[in-house]
Amino acid sequence: MSIIHEFKEFAVKGNMLDMAVGIILGVAFGKVITSFVNDIIMPPMGLLIGGVNFKDLAVVLKEATETAAAVSINYGLFINTLLDFLIVAIVIFFMIKGINRLRRFSEKEEKKKIK
Numbered sequence: 001m002s003i004i005h006e007f008k009e010f011a012v013k014g015n016m017l018d019m020a021v022g023i024i025l026g027v028a029f030g031k032v033i034t035s036f037v038n039d040i041i042m043p044p045m046g047l048l049i050g051g052v053n054f055k056d057l058a059v060v061l062k063e064a065t066e067t068a069a070a071v072s073i074n075y076g077l078f079i080n081t082l083l084d085f086l087i088v089a090i091v092i093f094f095m096i097k098g099i100n101r102l103r104r105f106s107e108k109e110e111k112k113k114i115k
Contacts, residue, residue: 030088037083054079 010016038055046052057076064070 030084033084033087033091037080037087041083042080 042054046054054076057079058072058074060070060072062071
């Protein structure tokens with residue numbers, strides 16, 4: 001069996017295709033969540049805190065010079081990224097919770113059929 005044939009068998013197996021679709025959807029979902037946090041959540045939060053743009057929040061460790069950029073800790077960007085993560089984690093938690101509920105319901109129905 002040639003390597004190309006083996007690779008084709010490997011690549012078209014159900015699990016591999018499912019994983020590829022999952023990764024593509026995950027990347028797209030991540031972009032939607034990032035936009036949601038940056039464009040919908042953070043602007044009102046910035047207004048509530050006094051017109052602060054979270055993207056600009058940073059501690060400058062060394063000012064910029066003509067030859068070098070400033071060195072800073074961009075904690076505002078970190079806050080945005082943290083909110084991205086929390087929203088994704090919450091959504092995944094509720095998705096898994098729903099899937100588990102459906103699975104338990106399905107198992108109960110099967111047990112009823114057996115009895």
